[in-house]
Amino acid sequence: MSGTQWSEFERGCMEQALKIAKQGEGQVSPNPLVGCVLARDGKIIAEGWHDHLGDLHAEQAAIADAEARGVATQGATAFVTLEPCNHHGRTPPCTEALLWAGIKRVVIAAEDINPTVRGGGIDYLRKAGIQVSQGLLEAEAREQMHSFMHWCECRRPIVLLKAALDCNGNVDSKSGPPARFTSAESLDEVHRLRKDCDAVLVGVNTVVRDNPELTVRRVALGSGKQPLRIVLDRTLRTPESATLVSDEHDTLILHCEGDENGLECDTILMPPLFSDTEEGVDLVQLLDLLGDREIQNLLVEGGPDVWARFLADELVDEAYIFHSKANLGEGLNSGISDTVLETAGLHLVEERASGDDTLQVWKRN
Missing domain, CATH: 3.40.140.10 (Cytidine Deaminase, domain 2)
Structure with a gap:
């Protein structure tokens, strides 16, 4: 009053x-x-x-x-x-x-x-x-x-972006198997982010390369439930052996072509979501779909192509960027920089130590 x-x-x-x-x-x-x-x-x-x-x-x-x-x-x-x-x-x-x-x-x-x-x-x-x-x-x-x-106001989820970068801004090595290079404290922080989100989203390249679980494990889940795992997979390249397909937790794969046989998870055939180009995704339509499913917090975990799309469309509300001192050598660049984040309408609100790493928190202006 x-x-x-x-x-x-x-x-x-x-x-x-x-x-x-x-x-x-x-x-x-x-x-x-x-x-x-x-x-x-x-x-x-x-x-x-x-x-x-x-x-x-x-x-x-x-x-x-x-x-x-x-x-x-x-x-x-x-x-x-x-x-x-x-x-x-x-x-x-x-x-x-x-x-x-x-x-x-x-x-x-x-x-x-x-x-x-x-x-x-x-x-x-x-x-x-x-x-x-x-x-x-x-x-x-x-x-x-x-x-x-x-x-309630937009019928769309808040979008959080999480990325871990080495000292050169890379996210993965071009040679050798994928490996975690951030601190245990940073990994704990990521699991806290997942716990507070209704869904976690990745592109199919991340699934094929890393075979991630994308579940909450390092912090107590309490009475909560595991977040829904969402995969953007235009041609349905997700392997039947992928962990997020074969475990007991919920996964949703969005695609516009490909054979669903053998995938033990929910799939949605959505040609309108994908444009004629390999890179194109109608993210506004995606967020509307998730909002209809009462998803209020979406954590976008990777990889670089997916981050680039969300940032370019200025759909990221909060970004959590973990900067490691590790050097992956010749690697896959994240495409994330202060300039890119600022251009996407975000500003730095917090910077703190996370074990041996540095965590930057960016939020929409």
Whole structure:
């Protein structure tokens, strides 16, 4: 609510709600991260967060926490990072739970901009006689839920790009088998990125050359699920023996010709996605397709041809570039440089050590 003067205690309650909401990272998509704190008489009496898809929503979890503590919720104030839902989905409406619990006031950080939800929860609560205040730490809440907000507004995923470069900007050696050349810390960071994304995308050249798994392994997955692996494979060159085809995790191959026999994964024949040239891909159509599948975070992992297409079309929202001191000798160049990233509308927001490597984080202006 514009112009509202928030007390230090109120701000502290919402800060705590934002903090605990993070515990659902990588586990709740396509739902957003949400946290809720219940307070009464200047004290926090219970808290909860949306932990994983299909589980209790944050408000319901906070009420359950109060019950477990033996604390009455009658007359309490709920501080919640997102407008409570007012519809039956995987769980009952949070508005009804708040009303049932006897909550007298609800403080909301951000309104839910999903067209099917927007304003409905607030209207329901007010008509039920519950006082509603809005806008406390709204910017912080929207930033925490930025991929969900972006998907609601655009129906497309946020696009993250990940690349590892040697000291010459190369990604692979032209001689010898593929080998990892970045630090263990950098590899951990990549797995954290994967955990927080709904899908990971590569071109078929990466599959043929590296036979990657593209799964989350080095960090705890918790209640989350492995990201969907997506392969751009115009002529269906993905080997039947490829790990991402033969293991138990989900893979989607997009192609416009070729024989699907023997591939034990989902394939979609999409000639309109590919142009008449080998390099051409309609990435906007691709993102629309993924948005329809409720994919909100897409991690583009390679290789150079795929990176070049996303950057040239200015579709990358965040780029994570790992710079190694290793020298691969005569190698395959990444095509990535500060100039290329800046031309794609990105700017450097962070640079830090990642083991022996340097990690640069670039974001859209």
